[in-house]
Amino acid sequence: MKRKVQQWLAGVGMMTCAALVHAEDPMKVGFVYVGPVGDLGWSYEHDQGRQEMEKHFDGKVKTTYVENVPEGADAERVITQLAKDGNKIIFTTSFGFMNPTYKVARKFPNVIFEHATGYKRAKNMGTYVLRTYEGRYVSGVAAGMLTKSNTIGYIGSFPIPEVIRDIDAVYMGAKSVNPNIKLKIVWANTWYDPGKEADAANALMDQGVDVLIQHTDSPAPLIEAEKRGGVRAIGQASDMSKFAPNAHVFSVRDHWAPYYTKVVQSVMDGTYKPQDFWGGFHEDMLQLASVNDNLPEDVKTAIHSTYEKIKTGDFKPFTGPITDNTGKVVVPAGHSLTDEELAKVNWYVEGIDDKLPQ
Known part of the structure; x- marks a missing residue:
């Protein structure tokens, strides 16, 4: 009987240990x-x-x-x-x-x-x-100051609200420092395809573009800009400076770790609630990486000052009055687009001489 009790206790101990291991x-x-x-x-x-x-x-x-x-x-x-x-x-x-x-x-x-x-x-x-449009606005300011042809180019991936509002932000940033700016757009219809991205970059440069901004993921546009000489380019999502030591202006880096850590912790704590989360400069989820030392001092100053104004909330790029390129007022004077409104942007701002793909 004693042996059976001992065996039972040992079994309970094994189950308890197994439960602890499982819990951990x-x-x-x-x-x-x-x-x-x-x-x-x-x-x-x-x-x-x-x-x-x-x-x-x-x-x-x-x-x-x-x-x-x-x-x-x-x-x-x-x-x-x-x-x-x-x-x-x-x-x-x-x-x-x-x-x-x-x-x-x-x-x-x-x-x-x-x-x-x-x-x-x-x-x-x-x-x-x-809030990638924050980085795009800074990109536009830099592009508007650097261009000698007054023509900058944007390589688009797909015509979704995120990409459209980023194109708008680039143009508005450039226009704020250069009233003669023109923006040309080529749609690559891909997120990642080095061949298509290189072709898009060359098509834009052949049209007189001397500053490239991309919404695609490979460093191909920067590599092509470096080959041309005299053309500048801005990196997308991560630090792409090593691919174009001379042409690279800076990169807008995405930093997702703070959000991933926050969500996982909330699930662990049992406090998770689904939401529509937006993160940008203020949350350190969008960063400027490797601002090139070869830039003119006034351009570097403008890059950093624009970044700081957006990060602190002193300036919001989508604040009215804003008119679209058909003459319609899309953002009234004094109003800043809400996140819900930003998510539905499907118009080009006034001055972009192009039509949205259907």
């Missing part, structure tokens, strides 16, 4: 990327944020990621598999992942989903986006 298992967190983690742009910086967040939690979190995921049915399959694999939180990091994320979130109510740059939310699904 790290939280699983999944990430879905539209491009390769080595693209040195959008997906690269999301992955840097993932690594920084995982390091912060020191063994309490275990992350996994899937890269090069096409937007559409493939994304839904990948997101579903991550949910089945036991990930407590899944971050999907491209606009085209919105509908697949929303569908999967409805099937897995006990999993938290976070989608970057979208607008659909659910009880277990939030959205997050960067």
Whole structure:
């Protein structure tokens, strides 16, 4: 009898230990990327944020990621598999992942989903986006001061609100320092394709553009600008200075770690609530990287002063009066666009001589 009691107690002890081990298992967190983690742009910086967040939690979190995921049915399959694999939180990091994320979130109510740059939310699904237009406005100021041809160029990815409002911000920034500025736009219709991006850069430079701004992820436009000589370019999403030592103006770097850390902590604490989060200069989620020493002093001063005004909230780029390029007042005098309004920008500001793709 004594032996049976001892065996029972030993079994209880083993179960208790197993329960403790299970309770201390790290939280699983999944990430879905539209491009390769080595693209040195959008997906690269999301992955840097993932690594920084995982390091912060020191063994309490275990992350996994899937890269090069096409937007559409493939994304839904990948997101579903991550949910089945036991990930407590899944971050999907491209606009085209919105509908697949929303569908999967409805099937897995006990999993938290976070989608970057979208607008659909659910009880277990939030959205997050960067105020990239803040960096674009600074880019426009620099471009407007640096251009000798008064013609700057923008390589667009897809005509979604994020890209459209960034184009507007570039033009408004440039116009604020150069009344003669012209902006030319080429749509690459890709987030990451070095060949298409290089072609777009060369097409713009062939039209007299001498400052390039891109909404695509490879360093190809900077490389092409460096080859040409006399052309400047601004890096996208991460520090791209090494690819164009002479042509590089600065890069606008995305810093996702603060948000990833905040969301994971809230889930751990049981305080998570889905929201529409916007982060920018003020939250240190948007940074200026490697401002080139070869820039004129007045340009460097303008870059830093514009950055500070936006960071402190003293200046908001989308403050009226703003008229679109059809003559319609889209932002009344004295009004600054709300986040909800920013998310719906589908117009070019007055002075952009182009039409939005249909």
